[in-house]
Amino acid sequence: MEQGGLRKSGRQIIASAALGAALLTAPPAGAQTKEELAEARALFQEGVALSAANNCPAALARFQAVANVRRTPQVLFNIAECEARLGKLVSALGNYRIAAAAADGDPKAREVTANVGPRIEDLEQRIPRLAIRRGQGALTATILLDGSALGAAEMSADIPVDPGPHVVSARIGDREVVRETVTLEERDEKTVEVAITEPPRPDAPPRAAAPPRTAPPEATRPAARPSKVPGLVVLGAGLASGVVGGVFLGLRAGTLSDLDALCGGDRSCPPSARPTADRGRLYTGVAEVGIGLGVAGVAAGIALLVTSSRDAAAAEPRAGAAAARRSAGGGVPRAAVVPHAPGADLAGLGVAGRF
Incomplete structure (x- = not known):
């Protein structure tokens, strides 16, 4: 041989x-x-x-x-x-x-x-010949022989191939659903039927549209903390006015001493004392206005600060603890401007409060 x-x-x-x-x-x-x-x-x-x-x-x-x-x-x-x-x-x-x-x-x-x-x-x-036919479930699948897709003409006739192993596969979309290796010798004739038993993968459900965003209910919105800035500004302005009134009140006292020296301690004053008297009246007016505005500003600033503190306490999530503090403290601090109160100063105003 x-x-x-x-x-x-x-x-x-x-x-x-x-x-x-x-x-x-x-x-x-x-x-x-x-x-x-x-x-x-x-x-x-x-x-x-x-x-x-x-x-x-x-x-x-x-x-x-x-x-x-x-x-x-x-x-x-x-x-x-x-x-x-x-x-x-x-x-x-x-x-x-x-x-x-x-x-x-x-x-x-x-x-x-x-x-x-x-x-x-x-x-x-x-030369061996290989026949590849579509079986159950493979009507729309792409059939490949050794990685090359087969056309209708090749699927309807016997395909001459070299002796040895050959891979027959089927794809649906991007998925390989069948893969089979066929080995042929010289002069062999074989038929491979491609059948797909795997159920088709269901299409992905359409993605639901996201619900439109809605504003949260007013009850769930966190309450904005009241600002203490207005109260501090008003309180600062009142203190400044009070300081100015106090300065002019001191000047008024000095002028009164000058008048006493010019007038001799009685009600009759020479004409030369008129400018000193006018200056004393001016100092008195400015002192009264400054002290009055100072007292009013301090009172209003304290009221604004108390109000902002009370609103902030009401907005606290721990309402129970806040209520307990209020009951233990005997209520919310209060302040009021009392006209003609006992011990009032030159402007006839006083501040009465309970803390």
Whole structure:
């Protein structure tokens, strides 16, 4: 058996060498330079030698490099020879057929014409065939063979494939729902039915629109804390007015002393004392107004501060504790401006309070 195989390989090598003679003796083509043709001849000789040593992968690389320079029937024939020995039967059959078509009517390719026919017939019988059909649930699925999607024509006919394992898969959208590995030997014929038993994934429900934002009820809104700034401002202004009134009250006292000195302690005063008396009346008026405004400002500032404190206590979340403090303290501090109160000053005003 081994001797027969060696004799067959030897005959193929001799035929390849004979078929390459046309390349080595062919006149230069106009599209290639002499250097390119010389390099191609050298590569062809290397390919023949490597093929004779059963190094078909290296020989195939040399012959394909030669084809990039001159794609003659002889070169195509030798490429097909290497592919057939490497198990690439489908590609080899295609190159044999291309070599046969290129050699038809070419007197320099008679050897190709004489040898290519039996090669084609042999491969057509050896190449395994795979039929892929759609089964249950696979009507709309994408069917793939070794990662390549199949068209309608390929799904309706037997597909020639190389011997060895092949992967048949099916996808629905971006999901792979079927994956099967099929191994074929030479001359095999197999049929694979792609059936999808997985239930289709339900479409995602439409996302509900977010409800419109509504303002929280007034009862749930946190109450703004009353500001103490107005009370402090009014209280400060009252104190300032009181200070001014006090200053002029001191000036009034000095003026009264001057009048006493000029008038001699009685009610009769000389005309020269009039300016001092007028200045005393002015100081008295300013002192009364300043002290009056001061007292009113202090009273109003205290009232504003008390009110803001009371509102802040009412807004506290811990209402129970606030109520307890109010009951323990005897109520909210109160203050009032009392006109003509006992002990009132020059403006006739007084401040009475309970704390």
